[in-house]
Amino acid sequence: MHIILNGEETAISGPTLLAMVKEKGFAPDSVIAEVNLQLIKKEDWEQTVLAEGDTVELLSFVGGG
Amino acid sequence: MSFHDEIIRLDSFDFVEYFRSVRPEDVRNSLDRDEQDQCDLLNLLSLTAQDFLEEMAQKARQMTRQYFGNIISLYAPLYISDHCSNLCTYCGFNAGVDFPRTKLSLEEIEREADAIAATGIRHILLLTGEAPSQTPLSYLEEAVKIMKKYFSSIALEIFPMDEEEYQVLCKAGADSLTVYQEVYDRDIYKEVHPKGRKADYKYRLLTPERGAKTGFRALNIGALYGLGEPRKEACIAALHARWLEQEFPDVEISLSLPRMTRAKGIIEPKNILSDIDFVQFMLAWRLFMPRLGITISTRESAEFRDRLIHLGATRFSSGSKTGVGEYSLKDHDDATVQFEVTDDRSVDEVAEMIRESGYQPVFKDWELV
Amino acid sequence: MSTIKAEDDTLYFGDVAFSSRLLTGTGKFSSRDIIEPMLEASGSELITVALRRVDPKAKEKDILQYIPKSVRILPNTSGARTADEAVRIARIAREAGCGDFIKIEVITDMKYLLPDNAGTLKATEILAQEGFIVLPYMMPDITVTKQLHDAGAAAIMPLGAPIGTNRGLEMKPMIKRIIEISKVPVVVDAGIGRPSQAAEAMEMGADAVLVNTAIATSHDPIAAGKAFALAVQAGRMAYLAQMAGKRTYAEASSPLTGFLRP
Numbered sequence: 001m002h003i004i005l006n007g008e009e010t011a012i013s014g015p016t017l018l019a020m021v022k023e024k025g026f027a028p029d030s031v032i033a034e035v036n037l038q039l040i041k042k043e044d045w046e047q048t049v050l051a052e053g054d055t056v057e058l059l060s061f062v063g064g065g
Numbered sequence: 066m067s068f069h070d071e072i073i074r075l076d077s078f079d080f081v082e083y084f085r086s087v088r089p090e091d092v093r094n095s096l097d098r099d100e101q102d103q104c105d106l107l108n109l110l111s112l113t114a115q116d117f118l119e120e121m122a123q124k125a126r127q128m129t130r131q132y133f134g135n136i137i138s139l140y141a142p143l144y145i146s147d148h149c150s151n152l153c154t155y156c157g158f159n160a161g162v163d164f165p166r167t168k169l170s171l172e173e174i175e176r177e178a179d180a181i182a183a184t185g186i187r188h189i190l191l192l193t194g195e196a197p198s199q200t201p202l203s204y205l206e207e208a209v210k211i212m213k214k215y216f217s218s219i220a221l222e223i224f225p226m227d228e229e230e231y232q233v234l235c236k237a238g239a240d241s242l243t244v245y246q247e248v249y250d251r252d253i254y255k256e257v258h259p260k261g262r263k264a265d266y267k268y269r270l271l272t273p274e275r276g277a278k279t280g281f282r283a284l285n286i287g288a289l290y291g292l293g294e295p296r297k298e299a300c301i302a303a304l305h306a307r308w309l310e311q312e313f314p315d316v317e318i319s320l321s322l323p324r325m326t327r328a329k330g331i332i333e334p335k336n337i338l339s340d341i342d343f344v345q346f347m348l349a350w351r352l353f354m355p356r357l358g359i360t361i362s363t364r365e366s367a368e369f370r371d372r373l374i375h376l377g378a379t380r381f382s383s384g385s386k387t388g389v390g391e392y393s394l395k396d397h398d399d400a401t402v403q404f405e406v407t408d409d410r411s412v413d414e415v416a417e418m419i420r421e422s423g424y425q426p427v428f429k430d431w432e433l434v
Numbered sequence: 435m436s437t438i439k440a441e442d443d444t445l446y447f448g449d450v451a452f453s454s455r456l457l458t459g460t461g462k463f464s465s466r467d468i469i470e471p472m473l474e475a476s477g478s479e480l481i482t483v484a485l486r487r488v489d490p491k492a493k494e495k496d497i498l499q500y501i502p503k504s505v506r507i508l509p510n511t512s513g514a515r516t517a518d519e520a521v522r523i524a525r526i527a528r529e530a531g532c533g534d535f536i537k538i539e540v541i542t543d544m545k546y547l548l549p550d551n552a553g554t555l556k557a558t559e560i561l562a563q564e565g566f567i568v569l570p571y572m573m574p575d576i577t578v579t580k581q582l583h584d585a586g587a588a589a590i591m592p593l594g595a596p597i598g599t600n601r602g603l604e605m606k607p608m609i610k611r612i613i614e615i616s617k618v619p620v621v622v623d624a625g626i627g628r629p630s631q632a633a634e635a636m637e638m639g640a641d642a643v644l645v646n647t648a649i650a651t652s653h654d655p656i657a658a659g660k661a662f663a664l665a666v667q668a669g670r671m672a673y674l675a676q677m678a679g680k681r682t683y684a685e686a687s688s689p690l691t692g693f694l695r696p
Binding site for chain 3: 007057
């Protein structure tokens with residue numbers, strides 16, 4: 001299955017958001033996820049099943065003034 | 066938030082005690098600051114500050130030139146009715162004084178306007194007493210429309226109105242509003258305005274705010290000196306002006322200093338403002354508000370007005386007649402005037418004096434297009 | 435009314451109280467480990483962070499991990515070019531547990547990173563409605579200041595000079611006017627490069643300053659944080675003490691008031 005992750009098409013194997021985050025090597029505690037512009041709370045990641053072509057944004061807080 | 070909230074706050078402030086406590090070094094510090102705040106205003110209005118009067122004058126003159134240029138704007142008052150239902154104990158037009166009242170017809174207003182315009186004046190101040198039954202909104206609206214034909218700026222000094230009524234007059238062409246609180250001290254206000262519409266202190270106090278919200282471009286406010294404690298009145302008037310300037314940055318704010326003299330038919334003034342206090346108040350205001358307009362009427366003598374050109378004044382009335390119909394309809398001796406004109410020079414003579422003083426007399430400052 | 439002074443000099447954004455008037459930022463530090471000791475040295479109680487797409491290659495910890503829990507987070511909307519983008523970032527930041535504070539940045543000029551006041555105003559309106567404590571970064575403008583009040587802003591953040599330029603209070607007369615009319619705290623943000631400039635802003639009557647680049651890029655950010663904190667305190671004290679200004683007017687040339695004293 002393919003999704004658009006942070007603007008780039010990428011293949012994933014696991015069906016859920018949580019699985020995808022882990023698969024891509026991110027620490028779930030330090031990222032925020034939006035699926036198709038909807039913010040998904042961390043406790044819902046395991047229940048969130050991704051579909052072909054979904055747009056996922058993974059964000060985190062960085063330094064800024 | 067309105068200025069009434071400020072007045073309530075000021076209740077707990079002892080002006081007299083503060084003025085008494087001001088030391089010369091306080092005045093020195095206030096004078097030396099780049100910009101003057103409320104504490105500085107108080108210091109500069111204190112009796113102690115009179116020892117610094119010349120320095121205040123030099124600074125005020127420089128500031129006035131910097132912000133206004135070397136100019137004095139000219140205007141003339143036009144009284145169209147002396148009917149009045151108020152009982153202001155200090156005013157010769159008050160309802161208790163028995164004299165034949167006059168209200169100009171629209172044709173008469175036009176004749177008066179024509180006579181004033183012939184002197185070169187383009188900024189007019191339209192005045193009435195407070196008698197809405199005699200001078201209803203429709204009459205005032207028509208009067209403003211006539212003014213519009215002759216003058217580029219029309220200021221009103223009429224009874225306080227609601228915003229909707231002001232809207233009608235703004236739409237007809239009025240652009241400026243003059244309303245004096247007469248006295249900011251609430252107890253004295255009550256005493257000298259025993260009944261009638263004017264007994265409502267707060268409604269009158271908030272009139273400039275209603276005017277600004279309606280869209281008047283300039284407000285002229287002030288106290289009548291001779292009723293309240295003069296330094297306190299001068300201070301609150303300036304705080305009112307500053308408050309309006311902050312709240313309505315798009316409106317030009319001016320202060321006047323009408324002072325009572327002894328005259329028949331009215332109460333004895335509680336105090337007579339001296340020339341030196343008069344000048345000090347102007348100077349303190351100028352330092353407190355660099356862009357403040359300061360209006361000087363023909364209540365003041367020619368000799369005194371000549372001096373005030375250099376002391377922060379920005380606007381003079383000239384060629385003034387303060388009785389209804391006096392410009393073209395009746396002789397001075399037949400008219401009842403609101404106050405006696407002391408500077409009775411013609412517009413030309415006043416303009417010439419201004420030029421000789423190194424300033425430019427401005428007849429027409431702007432025109433709304 | 436400066437005639438009546440409050441004894442307690444607490445700064446409020448919305449109903450949240452602060453005793454420090456120095457806001458700091460987390461951008462541009464050479465090492466994130468300096469942030470915590472810098473906060474300790476400066477006493478700053480409110481610090482900005484930004485939100486970005488995660489870079490899969492940089493396996494760094496979230497910046498929030500470096501900020502002590504006692505310091506409040508002020509997420510900014512940097513990266514937003516429109517009001518809608520700023521609103522979206524703000525909502526995400528709140529959902530992510532950053533609290534109700536938001537610094538709105540809607541930037542449309544990429545050369546000097548200057549804010550778009552119209553977009554800033556629009557975002558302020560929406561977010562204040564949603565219960566955010568909104569601190570809008572803006573070009574110093576009187577009309578917009580009033581509009582931002584009406585829209586529910588908890589503070590006004592005029593820029594002193596373009597972001598990161600360290601040029602100080604280039605917008606001084608405009609900021610001064612904003613301080614005069616503003617009904618909510620005024621925080622001078624951007625452009626403050628030296629403690630003396632921070633002190634100048636505070637002496638002028640600013641309620642707080644936000645300093646990021648000047649601290650983060652100094653040789654010793656911990657000492658710089660402390661220096662800015664002291665400057666802000668000195669400026670505030672001077673403002674409250676109503677320092678006498680410089681003497682700018684010469685004494686009498688020709689007397690104007692002699693006629694009053696015969």
